[in-house]
Structure formats: C-alpha cells, structure tokens
Amino acid sequence: MLDEPGNVAEAATTTDDRLDPDFMEDYVLYMMALASHHMSAEFHAIVRAEGLRVPEWRILATLASYEPQSVTQLCEKTLYDQPRLTKTLHKMEAADLVTRRQQAHDRRVVHATLTPRGRAVVQDLIALARDHEIRALSALSSAERRQLKRLLRKLI
Amino acid sequence: MLDEPGNVAEAATTTDDRLDPDFMEDYVLYMMALASHHMSAEFHAIVRAEGLRVPEWRILATLASYEPQSVTQLCEKTLYDQPRLTKTLHKMEAADLVTRRQQAHDRRVVHATLTPRGRAVVQDLIALARDHEIRALSALSSAERRQLKRLLRKLI
C-alpha cells in the first residue's frame, strides 16, 4: 500500500477544515476514558510484571472482595462478558489461581474461589494497587479526591 | 469440565472469608472504569447500530476534531497502539470513511482525513453523542458537571 503514487500529498495545502474542533476537548465520555486509561496504564504495567494479564487481575481483585462468586456475578462486577469469563476462569484454574465448583443446590451454577496461590498473588497486587492509587491521585487534594469519588458513585 | 463429581459443593459451608471486602468498593481506578464503562456502553450500542465498531468511531471523532492526523498522532489521541491503528485505518479506507495519504515532505508519514462519507457519518454520531452525554450526566447538577470536568482534566 505504500506504493500508491497517486496518493502522495504534494504540498501543505491544509486549510483548517476540521469538522468539529471542540468536540473531543469537552466530551466527558472521552475525558473519562482518557483519565481512566492514564491512571490504569501505569498499574497494568505492574500487573503484567507480576505475570498476570489485566482481565485476570480484575477477576482476582473481584474475588478478593466478593468471593465466592458465580460466573454470572463475576460478569457483572468485572464488566466482561460470559464466554470471556468462562474461558479466563478455566485458564486461571489451570494456573492454580482459582477453584471452580459446581453448586449442589443448582448444578448449572459454578462458583469461583481463590486458591492459596491466588490469595497470595492478589494480596500482593492489592498492596501495589493501593500504593499506586495514592500516587495516581497525588495531583488532587484530599477534598478533591473525596469529590471525585462522590461524583463517580453518582454516575455508577 | 462439567462432569467433575469431586468438584461439586455439598452445602453452603461458606463462612465469610473474603480476603479484602472493602478493596473494590473504594478503589478509584475501578470506580473510574465502572463509571466510564456504564456511560460508554449505552453510546457504544448506538455506534454499533450505525454500523461502526467502537475503535472506528473513536478514530472518526478524533479526526473530526484534529484532522488531519498521522498514524502516530492518532495513536496518542485514541490510546490505541500503532499496528491496531494501521489495520483499522486500512479497513476504514476500504469502507470509504477515511483517506490515507503519504506525505511528500516525509514519505514515512501517512495522514488520514475524513472522506465525505466519513464526515457525514461522524457528524451524525457527534450529534447523537452530545444528546447522549446530556442524558448520561443528568444525574449531576451543572455545578457537579463542571467539577467533574475539572477533576478529570487534572488527572489527565
């Protein structure tokens, strides 16, 4: 595709004909995504340095707070869809991070719990997450941090 | 994997041994991701109803504000990595949404611009995005909306 002679710009004929120059600057969904991404990206590097993928970390962290959880419940908390959860949990079981147990009272349901190894891993990461959170929010005063949490809760 | 008789929970022996019950409730990165997801999910449904994928919408919206952009610049704005941008732009060119032009002053660089069709599509979607944003933020007062934007800008 690089050899398209007809498609080479000949000169800087660019007049500023941007369609909607202000849209992105002020679009809250984009600002949220940006802020969320910037804060998360740093921590995700830490997660991968620990040998986990991000979805695995999210599942572990969710279990640390809400264990035990069915696949469906984990979908709701982690925001991942069901096939993805099922497959990731299978891999995590193989990696000795979680245990899956079919429930006797309703045998369609499978609960996931942390293994000892899963617990150890997530406990480490939660400590790192708390450290990182403090750094990530250091641009804000403590009043602003409270404000931010309050606003986010209202939006959820 | 369903037929694992040794792995069926016999009774509700669950004592509450959650590892860190409060972590998720108060972890700002998770709250941001949740809020961002909840707000975006509704709009992403609109995007797909228009026949676009979310990354395509983000690229179009970015071009609407910052056109023309090189691949590298689009990576920075959209938060996607370079191979992904390259591939998505190729598909979008095939779909007559953008034009790619190698730059004469530096032939390594490829600029993307909106086609007339791309402009029409993104213009529609920006209108829908603005409508949706108003609804998505309706839980907040206008003072709170300003606060939120201010805080997000500080975090970016």
Add this chain to the structure above:
DNA sequence: GACTATTACATGAAAAAGAATATAATCAAG
C-alpha cells in the same frame, strides 16, 4: 409428571488485538 421456557455455563469458528519484527524513509556523522 410431560412439555416448553428460561437460566447458567460451555464451546467453536471468525474477527480482532497484541507482541515482535520487517521495511522504508529520513537523519546525523564523518
């Protein structure tokens, strides 16, 4: 209690994303 509907999870094929690397153009130094 058989019959249909619904729920919960699993799976398979196709598409997309990610990591590593390749190519091509420019730059910088001598």
Add this chain to the structure above:
DNA sequence: CTTGATTATATTCTTTTTCATGTAATAGTC
C-alpha cells in the same frame, strides 16, 4: 555521499475476544 541510527508505518504470527450457538439444569404450566 556512505554508513549507522532513528523514526513511521506495515506485516506476520500468536493469543484473545466476540458472536452465535450448544448443552445441561431448573422453573413454570397445563
């Protein structure tokens, strides 16, 4: 200019994700 380093984009190969569908268990209805 020629060589080596750097930059911008493309491509390849592998892994993940997605979409649609399958299967098994339970719930509801007549």
